[in-house]
Structure formats: structure tokens, C-alpha cells
Amino acid sequence: xxxVTQMEGPVTLSEEAFLTINCTYTATGYPSLFWYxxxxxxxxxxxxxxxxxxxxxxxxxFEATYRKETTSFHLEKGSVQVSxxxxxxxALRGRKAAGNKLTFGGGTRVLVKP
Amino acid sequence: EPEVTQTPSHQVTQMGQEVILRCVPISNHLYFYWYxxxxxxxxxxxxxxxxxxxxxxxxxxxxxxxxxxxxxSNFTLKIRSTKLEDSAMYFCASSGGLxxxxxxxxxxxxxxxxx
Numbered sequence: 001x002x003x004v005t006q007m008e009g010p011v012t013l014s015e016e017a018f019l020t021i022n023c024t025y026t027a028t029g030y031p032s033l034f035w036y037x038x039x040x041x042x043x044x045x046x047x048x049x050x051x052x053x054x055x056x057x058x059x060x061x062f063e064a065t066y067r068k069e070t071t072s073f074h075l076e077k078g079s080v081q082v083s084x085x086x087x088x089x090x091a092l093r094g095r096k097a098a099g100n101k102l103t104f105g106g107g108t109r110v111l112v113k114p
Numbered sequence: 115e116p117e118v119t120q121t122p123s124h125q126v127t128q129m130g131q132e133v134i135l136r137c138v139p140i141s142n143h144l145y146f147y148w149y150x151x152x153x154x155x156x157x158x159x160x161x162x163x164x165x166x167x168x169x170x171x172x173x174x175x176x177x178x179x180x181x182x183x184x185x186x187s188n189f190t191l192k193i194r195s196t197k198l199e200d201s202a203m204y205f206c207a208s209s210g211g212l213x214x215x216x217x218x219x220x221x222x223x224x225x226x227x228x229x
Contacts (some may be wrong), residue, residue: 102218
């Protein structure tokens, strides 16, 4: 079945540091890929997505590129802020039919210190 | 901006009691979902719902669980006889809006605590 593996945290960074969170997936066909963010005490918010190979999703300074050859969707941000402290979830949605479930990775907690 | 809402934000119940978690999906969406997140663990799919019936469910979604769309706006998850291990954050999501059918939008969650 489908699966998502992402690097374990916590990841602790200083403000303005570069952030990378690795995400790889296993799926049949060509899934859509997502990054969701969960701020402390809140629900899941969509951060960015990519629906086909070589697509780059971007939002709020975060980027991720859909790499079919390496089955990866790594999240990057060039200069993090304290407000980026959150748990980040990589997820995929299979293409078999509309309304398909999301399969999530385990989440990576990021802590940005001033 | 339209959003998914959930009530209550926190529910405390005794083991063996029935609970109903409520969600109001985004109004023009067609697909509805429930997920759960046990503290410190990954988000897990429970069930998806389309056209007034379950379209997919996970192994977690056993006979103790049911979903319903009782009217044009609400989407509910019922747990008939709660167990300690049902304690988790339950998220409702919806998708299928025009021009963005791929993206699931999540509510803020209901934290269920079973004592």
C-alpha cells in the first residue's frame, strides 16, 4: 500500500537558518503530494502541494519539488523564523479515484530559536 | 475564506459511552473525511464519504464507528461504545470544490479524552 516516510525530529534551528525536511514516498501510479503544517494547539493547514512530476509547490517561503525519479518531496525554506515552529507532515493522495484518502508521514517537529 | 468547523473542541467521556463528533464541511465540497491523531503519532485515515455513503474506510473504522450526513451541512462521526484507546484528536476534512478537487481542507479538530 501507499506509505510516506519523513525524517524524524525534533529539528532545532536558529532564526534565519536553512531548513530541509526529507520526505520519500511509496505509491502506485502518480500520486499528488502535500505538505501540511500543524502549529501548536491547532489543526492541519495545507502548506503546499504538487500534483505531477517536476512540479514545484511553494508558499510562505517554503518550497518542495515533486521528484518522481527519487520518489521524494523534500521541504525547504531558506531562512526560517520563530513563527515557523510547528510540526510538518508530508502526505500523499493516490490517483485511483477522486476523494481518495491522504496517507501521512509521521511528522517532523521543527523548533526555531531566536 | 471558507473553512471546516468542528464541535466540540474537547470532549471528555467515560469508557463505554457513546460520543458524536460534529463537523461542518466547506459548503460546496463533495467529499468528506475523518482522520485521527493519537498523541505524538501520525495522522491516520478513518473513513471517506461521498454521495451519502462510505467510499472507503480503514481497519480502524470498525463496527463501533459510524458516520452520517444528517442534513445538508453537518457531517458526524459516532463512536458507539468508547474505549480508552479511542482517546485522540479527531480531524474532519472536506474536498472536491470547483477548481481544487485534489486538496483536503481540515478542521481544527476535536480532542476526545476517554476516561
